[in-house]
Amino acid sequence: MHYTLLFYETPEEFSHRNDPLKQQDYMAGWAHYVKALRDAGIVVSSSGLYPPETAASLRRQGGEMLVQDGPITETKEQLGGFFVIDVPDLDTALEWASRCPNNAVEVRQNIPPIK
Amino acid sequence: MNAHNAVERTARDCYGRLVAYLAVSWRDLAAAEDALADAFVAALETWPRAGVPDKPEAWLLTAARRRLVDGARRARVHDHAVRSLSVMADEADRFADFDAAFPDERLKMLFLCAHPEIDPSVRTPLMLQTVLGLDAARIASAFVVKPSAMGQRLTRAKAKIRDARLKFELPGTNELPQRLDAVLEAIYAAYGSGWDDVDGVDPRRKGLAEEAIYLGKLLARLMPAEPEVQGLLALMLHCEARRDARRDEKGSYVPLSEQNISLWLRPMMEEAERCLQSAAQAGRIGRFQLEAAIQSVHAQRAWTGRTEWEEIALLYEGLVRFAPTIGALVGRAAAVAEVRGADAGWSLLEAIPNEAVKSYQPYWALAAHLFKRMRKYEEAGDAYSRAIGLSAELSVREFLMRQAGEINRT
Numbered sequence: 001m002h003y004t005l006l007f008y009e010t011p012e013e014f015s016h017r018n019d020p021l022k023q024q025d026y027m028a029g030w031a032h033y034v035k036a037l038r039d040a041g042i043v044v045s046s047s048g049l050y051p052p053e054t055a056a057s058l059r060r061q062g063g064e065m066l067v068q069d070g071p072i073t074e075t076k077e078q079l080g081g082f083f084v085i086d087v088p089d090l091d092t093a094l095e096w097a098s099r100c101p102n103n104a105v106e107v108r109q110n111i112p113p114i115k
Numbered sequence: 116m117n118a119h120n121a122v123e124r125t126a127r128d129c130y131g132r133l134v135a136y137l138a139v140s141w142r143d144l145a146a147a148e149d150a151l152a153d154a155f156v157a158a159l160e161t162w163p164r165a166g167v168p169d170k171p172e173a174w175l176l177t178a179a180r181r182r183l184v185d186g187a188r189r190a191r192v193h194d195h196a197v198r199s200l201s202v203m204a205d206e207a208d209r210f211a212d213f214d215a216a217f218p219d220e221r222l223k224m225l226f227l228c229a230h231p232e233i234d235p236s237v238r239t240p241l242m243l244q245t246v247l248g249l250d251a252a253r254i255a256s257a258f259v260v261k262p263s264a265m266g267q268r269l270t271r272a273k274a275k276i277r278d279a280r281l282k283f284e285l286p287g288t289n290e291l292p293q294r295l296d297a298v299l300e301a302i303y304a305a306y307g308s309g310w311d312d313v314d315g316v317d318p319r320r321k322g323l324a325e326e327a328i329y330l331g332k333l334l335a336r337l338m339p340a341e342p343e344v345q346g347l348l349a350l351m352l353h354c355e356a357r358r359d360a361r362r363d364e365k366g367s368y369v370p371l372s373e374q375n376i377s378l379w380l381r382p383m384m385e386e387a388e389r390c391l392q393s394a395a396q397a398g399r400i401g402r403f404q405l406e407a408a409i410q411s412v413h414a415q416r417a418w419t420g421r422t423e424w425e426e427i428a429l430l431y432e433g434l435v436r437f438a439p440t441i442g443a444l445v446g447r448a449a450a451v452a453e454v455r456g457a458d459a460g461w462s463l464l465e466a467i468p469n470e471a472v473k474s475y476q477p478y479w480a481l482a483a484h485l486f487k488r489m490r491k492y493e494e495a496g497d498a499y500s501r502a503i504g505l506s507a508e509l510s511v512r513e514f515l516m517r518q519a520g521e522i523n524r525t
Contacts, residue, residue: 028516029503036504040473091236094259095474098507 002044002086002110003093007102009080014051029101037083037096048081077104084110118162125171126155130248133172135220137179139283144227144245145273146183154178176217221246222337223283225330229297230281237268238301244269246333247326257323259507295338299347299403302330306351324355335390345394346404352387353410356380368514376417384414405434409446424453441467445477452481457488476505480515492522 016022030048037043052071059066071078080102087093090109097105130151137147154175168174227233228241240258243249255265275281286294306327331348338344360378363369391411394404409430416422431447444467452460464482472478479502486495499519506512 029512032500032503032512034504035500036474039501090264091260094261095507098259099505101512 001089002084002112003090004108004110005083005085005093005097005100006079006106006108007081007083007100008077008104008106009102010077010104013102014078014080017051026101033099033101036099037085042085042087042096044084044086046081046083049079051080052078118167119159121162121167121171122155122158125158125175126248129172129175131221131224131246132217132219133175133179134245134248135224136176136217137183138227138245139220139223141183142280142283143277145270145277146186147179148245148273150179150182150186151175153182172217219337220283221333223285225298225334226285226294227276227281227283229294229301230276231294231297232275232279232281233272234268235297235300237272238297239304240265240269241272242301242330243305243323243326246330249326295341295343298334299343302327302334303347303351303403305330307354324351324358327351328355339393340397342394342397342399343401343403345390346401346407349387349390349394349407350403350410352383352390353407353414356383356387356414362510366510368508368510370514371413372422379414379417381417384417387411387414400433400437402434402438405430405437409434422453424450428454441471441475441478445475445481448485449481452485452488457485461485461489474505476502479505483515483518487518487522495519495522 013026016026019026034046037046053069055069055071057068057070057072059068059072085093085096087096090107093107093109097107133151134144134147137151138144141147157178158171158175162168224245225242228245229238233241240251240254243254244251251266251269252262254260255262258265285291305323307324328348328351331344331351335344335348357371357374357379359380360374360376361369369375387407388411391404391407394407409427412423412426412430428447428450431443431450434443435447445464448460448463451463461482464478464485467478479498483495483498483502486492486498496519499515499522503512503515503519506515
C-alpha cells in the first residue's frame with residue numbers, strides 16, 4: 001500500500017538550508033535518510049520543496065481567483081517535502097516516519113488510483 | 116492521605132488484580148474493565164465525602180460487581196452468565212466481610228493475553244492495559260502505532276476473548292512450554308521492542324522498561340520454578356542496570372564497550388545473577404537464559420575489567436540454535452568479529468539474507484564498524500549512511516555520524 005510521509009519544518013529548520021554553519025548537517029541528515037529509504041526499495045516518489053515564502057497561493061473567492069504570495073495557511077510549521085512509500089501497512093509507514101531527521105511528520109494513506 | 120491519592124494508590128497497587136479477578140469470574144474482559152472504571156469514578160465521588168474505606172480494594176470490587184449485575188440485568192444475559200455472576204457476587208461479599216484477600220488471577224490473565232488465538236502484535240499491549248492499566252494512547256506512542264488503531268486492536272482482542280470464549284485458565288502441562296514462551300515474548304517485547312541494538316539493549320523504550328520488569332517479577336513470583344521466567348528477568352535486570360551508563364553527561368550515546376562501569380548498578384546486576392543461578396538449578400536451558408548469560412558475561416567487566424568475548428561468541432552459537440532471530444545473528448557476528456577478526460564477523464553478516472535486514476539498523480551499524488576495521492572505507496561510509504538513516508534516535512544518529520566522520524580523517 002502507498003503512504004505519503006509529509007515532513008513539516010519550522011522557520012528555523014528551513015533557515016538551516018542556507019546557513020553555512022548548519023547547512024552541511026541538515027543536508028547530511030536527509031541524505032542518510034533518503035539512502036536508507038531508497039536502499040530498502042520502498043520509494044514510489046519524493047521531493048523536497050522550496051520554503052513556504054516562495055509559494056504562490058490561489059484561492060477562489062466569490063467566483064474570482066485571488067493570488068497571493070506565501071502558503072495557504074500561516075502556521076508555524078510548513079510542508080518542506082514528502083515521500084510516497086510502498087509498505088505493507090500503516091505500522092511500517094510510521095516506523096519509517098519515526099526515522100526522519102526533522103521533528104514533525106504526518107503520515108497519510110494514499111487513495112488507490114481510480115480505474 | 117486524601118481521598119484522591121487513596122484512589123490513585125489503590126489503582127496502582129491493585130488495578131491488575133481487580134481486573135483479573137473480575138474478568139476471570141465474569142469471563143468478559145471488556146465488561147470487567149468498564150465496571151472497574153465506573154467503580155473508580157464512584158470512589159472519586161464517594162471517598163472524599165464518606166472517607167476512605169478500611170479495605171479500598173473490597174469496596175471497589177463490590178462497586179464493580181454491582182455495575183456488572185446492573186449491566187447484565189439490562190442486557191438479559193444467558194443463564195450461565197447470571198449463575199457465574201451470582202457466585203462471584205457471593206465471593207465478593209465474602210472478601211468484603213472478612214479479612215480474606217481475593218485470589219490473584221493475574222497469571223491467568225497473562226496467559227490469556229498471550230493466547231494463540233490473540234494476534235501476536237496485540238499481546239503485549241493487551242497485557243500492559245489489563246495487568247498494569249496503561250491507556251491505549253501511551254501504549255501506542257511506545258510502539259509507534261496510530262493511537263486510534265491501537266484502541267481498535269485492543270477492543271477487537273477483547274471482543275475475540277468474549278466471542279470465541281477463550282479460556283481464562285492456565286494451560287495444561289503439555290501445552291505449557293509453548294504458551295509460556297508466548298507470555299515471555301510479550302513481556303520482552305515491552306522491554307525492548309522496535310530494534311535491539313548490537314548491545315542487545317534498546318534505549319528508546321524507557322517508558323515501558325519499568326513496566327516490563329514489573330511484569331517479569333510478577334511472573335517470577337507466580338511461577339518461581341520456571342527457568343526461562345528467571346532467565347527473562349535476569350536479562351532485563353542486566354540491561355536495566357546499565358541504563359545510566361548508556362548516555363554521557365551531555366546525553367550522547369555511549370556504546371557498551373565504552374561505558375563507565377562505575378555507573379552500572381551493582382545491586383541490580385547481583386539480583387540478575389541470583390535469577391540466573393536459580394534458573395540453572397532446573398537444568399533446562401532456553402533462549403532467555405542464554406541471552407541473560409550473554410549479558411552476564413558483559414556484566415563481569417565490572418569486576419574483572421575485561422570482556423570474555425570467546426565465552427560470548429560460544430553463548431551466541433547456542434542462542435542461534437534456539438532462536439535464530441536477526442538480533443541473535445547480528446550479535447553473534449559482533450562477538451565473532453571480536454574473537455576471530457572483522458573478516459570473520461563480516462562473512463557471518465554477509466550470509467544473512469538481504470531482505471531480512473533492509474530496515475534493521477543494528478546490522479548496518481555493525482557492518483559499518485567492521486568495514487572500517489577492515490579499512491574498506493567506501494563500503495564503511497555506505498553502511499554508516501544506511502545505519503544513520505535507519506536510526507530513530509537522535510543520540511544514536513549523532514554517535515554514528517561521529518564514527519562515520521572518522522573515516523574521512525583516516
